[in-house]
Amino acid sequence: MERVMDVAAAVESTVESLLGIFESARLAQSPAVPPAQLRVLTIISRNEHTNMSRLAEALQVVPSSASRLCDRLEATGLLRRVPDPRDRREVRLLPTPAADRLLQELRERRQAALAEVLERMNPARRTELVRALAAFDSAAVALAAGDSDGLRTA
Numbered sequence: 001m002e003r004v005m006d007v008a009a010a011v012e013s014t015v016e017s018l019l020g021i022f023e024s025a026r027l028a029q030s031p032a033v034p035p036a037q038l039r040v041l042t043i044i045s046r047n048e049h050t051n052m053s054r055l056a057e058a059l060q061v062v063p064s065s066a067s068r069l070c071d072r073l074e075a076t077g078l079l080r081r082v083p084d085p086r087d088r089r090e091v092r093l094l095p096t097p098a099a100d101r102l103l104q105e106l107r108e109r110r111q112a113a114l115a116e117v118l119e120r121m122n123p124a125r126r127t128e129l130v131r132a133l134a135a136f137d138s139a140a141v142a143l144a145a146g147d148s149d150g151l152r153t154a
Contacts, residue, residue, distance in 0.1 A: 011136075021117065025109040033078075033102065040069050041078060044093045045103055051090050078102065 002010075026032060033041075036059075043058050044050045050058075056066035070093060073079035078099040084090035095103070118126055 018114075021113045022110055025106060025113050028109060029102070029106060036069055037073055037078075038103075038106070040066075040073060041095055041099050041103055044079070045095045045100065048092070048094070049084075050093045051084065052093065055093060073099075 026035070026038065039059065040055065043055060047054075052063055052066055052070070055070070056063040059066055059069075070079055070081065074081065078096055080094045080096055081091045082094060084092040118129075121129070
């Protein structure tokens with residue numbers, strides 16, 4: 001059995017490869033959207049009740065920084081600010097249809113790039129990879145949930 005630190009180093013190296021694949025997919029976009037702006041779009045597309053304070057908290061930035069990011073996205077037609085129907089004093093942040101298309105195209109580009117790499121793997125190894133990733137995800141979720149033994153299995 002490999003030492004946990006050796007496995008951690010191997011995972012880190014693999015994550016660097018994944019990040020390279022994802023960055024190549026992002027740069028292939030036209031126009032290329034900066035990573036911080038993509039993160040904003042991802043956050044608001046996953047939660048329809050995102051306002052500026054929730055966004056700033058999710059990004060771990062001050063509200064003025066989040067607001068500037070939103071200003072840029074709004075200027076490029078990727079974000080809308082609308083009054084929150086539950087509280088008119090709040091402003092809800094919503095992705096535009098163009099942002100939804102951009103995120104979908106990015107997902108498709110990433111998946112195609114990953115598929116190209118996965119095609120080079122033996123099918124049995126791909127199956128092992130899926131099992132290992134499911135176990136890793138389960139352990140990460142358990143850790144985030146405060147599961148002290150972290151022994152949940154996939």
